[in-house]
Amino acid sequence: MSSVVLGIDIGTTSVKVCLIDADTREELSSESKDTQSNIPPSGESAPGAHEQNVRKIVSTLYNCLLWLPKEYLRQVKRIGICGQMHGLVLWRHPAWTDKFELVNENISNLITWQDTRCDHHYLARLPLPDSHLKAYTGYGINTLLWLLDHQPDAVTGYTHAATIQDFIVAMLCDLQAPVMSNQNAASWGYFNCKLNAWNEQILRAHNPQFPLHLLPDIKPSGTIVGKLTYDWLGIAKDTPITVALGDLQCSVLATLQHNTDAIINISTSAQIAFIDENFVPKDHYVDETNSFLLQDETNRKDHTIQTANTGLITKELPEHDENLGMKDTMTGQTSKSTEENTVVGSTRIETQNMQETLLETPPHSVRQTDKTSQETKRSCDEQNLKETPSQRNRIDNGQIRDRLQNLEINDDVVGLDPTINTLGRLGEDNIGYDEVDPILPTKHTTSVASTNQSTRFDNPQSCRSKLRKGIKLCCSCSGSCSAAEVSPPSQQDHIEHFPYFNGNYIAVGASMNGGNCLATVVCTLQAWFKEFGFNVPQNQIWSKLINAVDDPEGHIARNESDLKFLPTLLGDRHVIEESASILNITPGNLAISKMFIALCKGIIDNLHSIMSRERLHTARIDRIIGIGSCLTRNHILQHYVSYRLRRQGPGLTGRSSCRRAAFSPAHGRRANCALYFS
Numbered sequence: 001m002s003s004v005v006l007g008i009d010i011g012t013t014s015v016k017v018c019l020i021d022a023d024t025r026e027e028l029s030s031e032s033k034d035t036q037s038n039i040p041p042s043g044e045s046a047p048g049a050h051e052q053n054v055r056k057i058v059s060t061l062y063n064c065l066l067w068l069p070k071e072y073l074r075q076v077k078r079i080g081i082c083g084q085m086h087g088l089v090l091w092r093h094p095a096w097t098d099k100f101e102l103v104n105e106n107i108s109n110l111i112t113w114q115d116t117r118c119d120h121h122y123l124a125r126l127p128l129p130d131s132h133l134k135a136y137t138g139y140g141i142n143t144l145l146w147l148l149d150h151q152p153d154a155v156t157g158y159t160h161a162a163t164i165q166d167f168i169v170a171m172l173c174d175l176q177a178p179v180m181s182n183q184n185a186a187s188w189g190y191f192n193c194k195l196n197a198w199n200e201q202i203l204r205a206h207n208p209q210f211p212l213h214l215l216p217d218i219k220p221s222g223t224i225v226g227k228l229t230y231d232w233l234g235i236a237k238d239t240p241i242t243v244a245l246g247d248l249q250c251s252v253l254a255t256l257q258h259n260t261d262a263i264i265n266i267s268t269s270a271q272i273a274f275i276d277e278n279f280v281p282k283d284h285y286v287d288e289t290n291s292f293l294l295q296d297e298t299n300r301k302d303h304t305i306q307t308a309n310t311g312l313i314t315k316e317l318p319e320h321d322e323n324l325g326m327k328d329t330m331t332g333q334t335s336k337s338t339e340e341n342t343v344v345g346s347t348r349i350e351t352q353n354m355q356e357t358l359l360e361t362p363p364h365s366v367r368q369t370d371k372t373s374q375e376t377k378r379s380c381d382e383q384n385l386k387e388t389p390s391q392r393n394r395i396d397n398g399q400i401r402d403r404l405q406n407l408e409i410n411d412d413v414v415g416l417d418p419t420i421n422t423l424g425r426l427g428e429d430n431i432g433y434d435e436v437d438p439i440l441p442t443k444h445t446t447s448v449a450s451t452n453q454s455t456r457f458d459n460p461q462s463c464r465s466k467l468r469k470g471i472k473l474c475c476s477c478s479g480s481c482s483a484a485e486v487s488p489p490s491q492q493d494h495i496e497h498f499p500y501f502n503g504n505y506i507a508v509g510a511s512m513n514g515g516n517c518l519a520t521v522v523c524t525l526q527a528w529f530k531e532f533g534f535n536v537p538q539n540q541i542w543s544k545l546i547n548a549v550d551d552p553e554g555h556i557a558r559n560e561s562d563l564k565f566l567p568t569l570l571g572d573r574h575v576i577e578e579s580a581s582i583l584n585i586t587p588g589n590l591a592i593s594k595m596f597i598a599l600c601k602g603i604i605d606n607l608h609s610i611m612s613r614e615r616l617h618t619a620r621i622d623r624i625i626g627i628g629s630c631l632t633r634n635h636i637l638q639h640y641v642s643y644r645l646r647r648q649g650p651g652l653t654g655r656s657s658c659r660r661a662a663f664s665p666a667h668g669r670r671a672n673c674a675l676y677f678s
Helices: 054-066 120-124 140-150 164-173 182-188 200-206 247-255 352-360 371-378 382-386 397-404 515-531 538-546 552-559 592-610 613-618 635-645 657-661
Strands: 004-010 014-021 027-034 076-083 089-091 160-162 179-181 217-219 224-227 240-242 261-266 270-276 304-306 313-316 319-321 325-327 465-467 470-472 496-499 505-511 564-566 581-583 623-627
Touching (some): 004 054, 004 164, 014 054, 027 054, 076 164, 140 182, 140 200, 160 164, 164 240, 182 496, 247 496, 261 635, 505 592, 538 592, 552 635, 592 635
Parallel strands (some): 004 076, 076 240, 179 217
Antiparallel strands (some): 089 160, 224 240, 261 270, 496 505, 564 581
């Protein structure tokens, strides 16, 4: 063994570390512990605040390393770090001592990606980013803007800001100023990926007092940004450390074997992602007036203007006539004065119509740009054909729930292979609501039916059906399908492209609702038991709900019902203020097992509504690989992933992002570290 690489993943609920042989890519040792770092809301907390204690996170990292074999730690030659994206931590020097002890009074709490204090009313007032990516609540720049407007003292006095993983890199290398990869910068918002630069002019134009000095310098992914300044728990001084990466990109890096693969990752949150080699961002997306910049013919046709931070439709964009000026799409009349039809940034929208649109816009609003999508929209039922474009875009949440009711179970289920938990020692069960780990805190191996048959996707055009509530597409039948087998249409394409490696991008459909929803249910049940005088440990509740030992498939079959669970308990970035709901409750389906199974199904259905089978089919994806601590330990989620996506995969892997953080393309070979259990 010539050298060892240490990989670190700073997750939302836990810290994972692993040691990898640099030559064989064999995992030598790994460890995982819950951080229990969530700070309970107090009377002084802003509504929607979600913060974590940085000291507890760093302490958990130390505890994980202490469990690793010393003989391997002494051979570490490089350190790679990744972590939860979007979050914000502020600090001023000195923030740590010579031995990496934190100076608490000089470090803020970590404001995580789950923070929702930026409601849609606030986001609608923010300027449009000059980026192909929107900036949502929980994103670092938006959080900074909110703090400047509502709690300016929370920013005053701090000289640096970054994600939690960037902070740890700065601490270990004793950097005077943090550095950030384009992966983490893009996750903060207001970052132009093509130009590799922050939207400084836009931010200063919006708020002349915006602290530009807090924006970190950008380094390419894989760059060595410093060296370990002191011996650290057996790791030698001067060990090189690379710039921190995004945990999602690291999960994709080693899990996917081919560009026709996709991953579904369910841990605290949930994502479906694949490498999109055809995506190339533009140089600019807004002009000097902070209006959308239309750069090609495709963008000039049939699209709507959105507040870039919310995805909510605010105004229809008139057609452009090169000779006469702007043409109204509804009346056909032409105006030579573009000022009469100005599309302004969200900070300038003050009309009553803006407020009405914000309140009436659906969670999934349409933003189509290609002819095929437009033809599909025009082929809807007679009622939709009679509606104006604005009316079609104003579907209330009740209609969205109605569409979810049409999701029915199909008997043709492709099973996933058994899983093995290799994450090491987990934190002990915690009774507190805010400190629960949203994964099953046991090491049971789930046994799920497996099949070696390949799954074929036929042309979705052959199974297109007109239903009363709109076009519904099924990509898995061989020529015919019924209304019960098809999925509801996505009302807006919420897939975004985040920087990957080597100039590529990954297409990501992300939901804020994953294992955290399940954990909330477990915490609630535990609290109910306590009210009746019973103290039931969380691991017992998890085991009973998931029933991973005794006949898991039979458990699902016995407890499936017509309950429909809309799982947006924590909202979603496109539906910030959405709440969860349960439909079709009857006296016969109120059993907790039935409700839990309906919730698991709802989580998968919600994710599928963001990244559908059709979209994966269009991208020529022929295999989906399941990863993530919540998915690999929950056979119910696995069951519905198999049904909803109908793709044959090699199984699920229990590996965490720290394994991928240990390697990146800049280190030579592309990592291929994920293990599959077949």
